[in-house]
Amino acid sequence: MRSRVLGASVATVLALSACGGNLDDSASDAGSTFPERAVRVLVGQDAGGSTDLIARALAEPASADLKKPVTVLNKAGANGGVAAKELAGAEADGYTLMVFNGSLAYITPLAVAADEAVDINGFEVVTGVSQDDYVLVANPKTGFKTVKDIVDAKRPITFATTGVGTGSQLCQELLFAQASVDATAVPFNGGAPALTAALGGQVDVAAVQLGEGQSQIKAGKVTPIVTFAAERPAYLPDTPTAQESGYTALVQQSRAIVAPKGAPRETLDRLRAAFQKAFAEQKYKDFNAQRSLTPNEVDGATLLRQWNASRDTYRGLIEKYKIDLSGKS
Amino acid sequence: MDSLSPVLDGFAVVLEPKNLLYCLLGVVIGMLIGVLPGLGPAATIAILLPMTFGLEPVTSIIMLAGIFYGAQYGGTITSVLLRLPGEASSVVTVFDGHAMARQGRAGTALGIAAIGSFTGGTLSIVALTLVAPFVAGFALDFGPPEYTALALLGILLVATVSNGGKVKALIAAAAGLLLATVGRDDFISVERFTFGNLSLADGLDFVPIAMGLFGLGEILYNLEERHRATQAPAAVTDVWPSRADLRQASGAIGRGGVLGFLLGILPGGGAVLSSLAAYAWEKRRARHPERFGHGAIEGVAAPETANNAAATSSFIPLLSLGIPANATMAVIFGALLIQGVTPGPQLVTEHPELFWGVVNSMYLGNVLLLIMSLPLVGLFVRILRVRPAILAPITALITLIGAYTVRNDVFDIGLVVFFGVLGYLMKKTGFDPGPLVLAFVLGSLLETSLRRSLLLFDGNPAGFLTRPISGVLLACFLLVAVLPAARTLLHRRRAHLDRVPSGNE
Amino acid sequence: MTEPERPPAAGAATTLVTAALVVVLGGAAVAGALNLGVGSASAPGPGMWPALVGAALVVLGGVLAARARGTEDAERFTRTGLLVLAATGTMVVFVAVVGVIGFEIPTVSLAFVWLRFLGRESWRLSAIVSVAATAAFYLLFVGALGVTIPHLF
Structure with missing residues (x-):
């Protein structure tokens, strides 16, 4: 086992040294021979x-x-x-x-x-x-299960985004603007911290990428509300899309x-x-x-x-x- | 005892020869990259990721985890010997570790660090084994207001750990906070203090700043020093910590372990805060706090124990909640996904052999690291016998190339040179770089948490006091900040009264 | 204790210059921050935090200047400081050329200059050490770790 690992690293070393410098000064003629390095x-x-x-x-x-x-x-x-x-x-x-x-x-x-x-x-x-695809998730303690629940709550809400100028921000801004919900964006640095904020109840809802939220959704730690996909993603068949709920908010990464x-x-x-x-x-x-x-x-x-x-x-x-x-x- | 059987099965997993071997491989690689400044465990794990594709999930994570905590051991070595902290969590070790090395006690410093690391790591695994499911929720209770209070407490500790004048320490800390604001704003997309340079858009990285201010600054300073007075390399005496050293450090190791375990659970900044808090705690309770910064053994033992305990407990949020607590955990998260395992709340029940296999491999990894590092201490301290004239260019070049490896950007090499010169000038004018570097690390945590909190509270700062954890932390802050000042005032008053017995009171 | 005794202390003038630089830095930060927009407590702007930190720097710089007479922890700059200047120069050249000609030649040259001229080692030792160190860096960073630093070979 060990020899295989050592062999692999030696091979890597050789492959890397064989590739020569990385300064790109020799213009190689591309074409049938690509790639040469x-x-x-x-x-x-x-x-x-x-x-x-x-x-x-x-x-x-x-x-x-x-x-x-x-x-x-x-x-x-x-x-x-x-x-x-x-x-x-x-x-x-x-x-x-x-x-x-x-x-x-x-x-x-x-x-x-x-x-x-x-x-x-x-x-x-x-x-x-x-x-x-992006999915909007809510902390179970909020009791939100659908967009209608959020609208009917008639209270200002806070939502976590994965950063300024991201799809996570765009899709939530679009949804809440159309639903006339008084919502405050709280930007976090990436998907994991945004999801953590929703898990811990620091914010009411968050939009994260499906792959990031999937395990927490399955464990029932957060409630999926809508996805921002064109049609229901195969990975989350029971959650409606924003489109189905009557909002124009198709946002994907x-x-x-x-x-x-x-x-x-x-x-x-x-x-x-x-x-x-x-x-x-x-x-x-x-x-x-x-x-x-x-x-x-x-x-x-x-x-x-x-x-x-x-x-x-x-x-x-x-x-x-x-x-x-x-x-x- | 039904609940114990998965734990025992986990040991069976670890003892498979293949897993033993990869554990060893992981800790060796980890220790080596820990010694190299620049390239951190996160980047190394990313590079080695393809190598793990052919392995079983548990084997690959055992190896990757080994790289992570192995790097924590290795990082100490350069901090003590060359004043080059490779990670934010070993900055504090530099203060007393390097002072000890200059007194010829490098072996003692490295020895106690290895012992502390081992104890901290092991204590933390025992705690992880027993209470992981119960404490995991602790990480979720920490929202922006709690991080604000924690970071504020951290900045206060930064000012107290410094040895020089308080004003200069505060200036250095403020400069660190200012440096942390460079880059694209997290809340409103404008560039702050980047002067149109795209390399600054994501802010400055910790590595060029720490390596410049500490490592390169020291080299430049010594370059001048060498020519003024011939300075013999420090004679390396007593390689092993003596019984007295151990007795002196044992309390620090115990307290550091507890602090490290608790703070390590928090995603973001836990390890740095724990080493800082452990150091500040020791300095505060010491009978002669002025020893700190001049080679106090507790000043090495406490932070080294704490950062290793924190490294171990940072696995708790990942393995029991599916939340990566730091950059390295994020890469390990990715490695698990590629292996077809989704880390999340169900990991313990769905893959008990993986959970307990990885946890129990850490016992073994820590023993291996202790066995390896003790003899290596003797070897490494010989570096100090090399003539400074030869050591200086080699260290400087490692620093320059190491800075490149962090972000693959030549600009960062330029930054190291800039901060090297600044470090030299600071040393000449009596500023301690420690507060600057630590405040830089905590600065963005403080600012972003504060602004997030204000958004959550709709601008009402009273919100900080109504939440239990942030309220308690802020009370601690006031206690630490106000108590010493009040005590001094009381002293002065008493002295005044003594001198003027017929006072107005 | 092999800690050598400290070089001559600098006078109050050095401290005053330092304090002035701190005030200037703080002032520049405040000016830049105001330019970015301070916002309000419920919607803090990007400039609020830097403005607070900058103001703290200005105040602290003032305090430092006021106490300039009492502080003795600064060292006087002497002619040996020229060595530091020379060393910095070699590193600046290193940064300037590394992206163009790869890291090998600048590494050998920097090591050689530091060893021979700044360290006063012999020609032979300087040559051997600088070449050996460069070879070791190549094997370690390019060979074993696959770091993508610009390199010739």
Whole structure:
């Protein structure tokens, strides 16, 4: 057993040293020979988060198909803005990729100054990956089971969000604005603390990603109220969607593999083929199920259409309901 | 005794040769990365994650947990020998640990730290085994108002641990609080003090600040010192803590263990607060508090026991509630998911072999770490025999490269240099970097909790007093802040009365 | 105790300069914070907390200045401080070039300069130690840990 581990680490060392320097000064001719060396996948979030786990779950099988190491590199900051900037500046040769969060493309621009916003159309999309649904959960002590309960309570409520300018904030703001509930947003730093606040009764409700809330919902520690999905997610069949309850609040997190603008078509196709192989792996499918992720393995053009449409829809909605995502309201 | 059988089954799981081996592997890796400044346990576990895919869940978590608490042992070594705290929770150890090393008592410091770490870790596992289900809810009772009170208490302790003048300590602490505000605001999306630099958008990281102010600042200061007076490397005497040392430190170890266990359960900042609180407690109850900062053995024993106890008890929220208490727990959470196990309230009942296997592996891991670290102490203290002229560039370079590894950003290397120079200037002008670094760590916890509380209370600060836990904590705060001042005042008054017997009273 | 005796203490002037810097830092923080917006107690703005901390710095700087005569814990800056300046210079160069030419050459050079010129070690020892240290860092960080620091080989 031990020798296997040692063997693996020695192999890693050799593979890494064989890949040579990482300064990208020798322009390699891309094409049939791609890849000649390791591929880096940037992740704009810290290790251990949903996006990071997805990247790592994909890197392993993709590297088996490409026969070169695929290394995950965390560059956290500005909701992925730091990594996106690095990607934009990287050589467009397919050796630098990024797992791009949909919220960075279609929600963050609504919350930050124009010069800080990242435009997804300035990148090449290799492939869509998966979608993550948001669910509104309540502390059982509040007695809330449906949106109607919240409205009928006729009292000001507090809701936890996973941060300013996130889907968690957008979906709740939309719901409460339409339901005319006097609600105060309390931003937390990510899904786990927001959920903890709802569990401990610090806030009345919270919207978190399904994968994060699933185990607490199953244990009955929080009550699911609505999901913000297009249709009832297979993982939570008994909870209505916001749409069914009569509110326009379709908000999802979505993820895609993205390369710098101008990467050669053949290289992108080769990468897409490798990720398709990874998507087909049973282990990866199990991971999706475990994490309550819905596959969205579409091609680049379709994904851009989806994301651009989401951005325009959200822009229209927040104008209609006079929501300020920057938190200044 | 039906409830005991899963616990015993857990031991059977640990004693499988494969699990023993991975436990050993985990603690060895952990100790090594603990020694390296920069790369923390969270990043290491993320890197090693693919290696665990082929393993059974319990085996992989035993190894990953080993990396985590092994790193806590290793972190002490650089804090004591090179004044390089790798983690926020070992900053406090630097104060007396490095002072002891300069007096040639590095072996004693490292020895007592290893013993304290072992005791703290083991005490915490015993407590975890017995009371985990009952105390888990404790973490949920802590909302923003409680964290505000706790962080406020922490900042107050920061000011009391310092040795220099109180005014300078307060200035350093305020500067730390200010540094913590750099970055995108958590509540309203505007950039604060980032000067348009995207590398600052997520705020400053603890590692470049601590390594710069302590490690590099010290190197620069000594560079100058060396040329003024020839300074022989500290003679390394008595490698082992003597019986007297042990007796002196035993109380500190006991108290540190209890504090560490309790504070470690709290998600976010528990380990840092516990080491700080343990140190402040010892200093306060000491008959000669002025010894602290000049090589008091309790000043090493208490925080080291506390941070290891806290590391162990931080598994409680993860394993019994499904809440990751810190960055490393978040990565372990992810590792469990990849293995097909969802951490949550049902983990103990659905996967008892996993829960008890991991918990019981920690007993073994702590024994292994103690066995490994005691002989290594002798080896590590030899680093101090290397001529400073040779040690300085090597340490400086490890610091520079280590800073890069935290966020893979060259900008952070620049930050280390900046804070290194600042650390040198602070040392020259009589400022202690300790309060700055600790206030920086607690600063964002304080500010965000305060603002969250105000949102929850709709701007009414009376809300802090009506909640039981935050009310009690604030009462403690007042006690710690006001009592010494009142005592001094009383003393002065009495002295005054003594001098003027025919006073007006 | 091998603690060497402290170098000459600085006069009140150094403390006054330090205090002035603290006041300036606090003032700048307050100005920046007001610019960000202070908000109200029920809706605290992004500038409220930095403004409070900045104001505390201004006050503390004032107290420090008032007590400048009594404080003796500062050290005088002497000519040996130039060594620190030189060391800082080498590190600034390191940061400037590491992203462009990789970390190997800057590492060897920095180690060599510190050993030979700042540490007065022999040419031979300086060369051996600097090359050996760089090789060790390469094996450790790039080889074993897979750190993505810019590197040539």
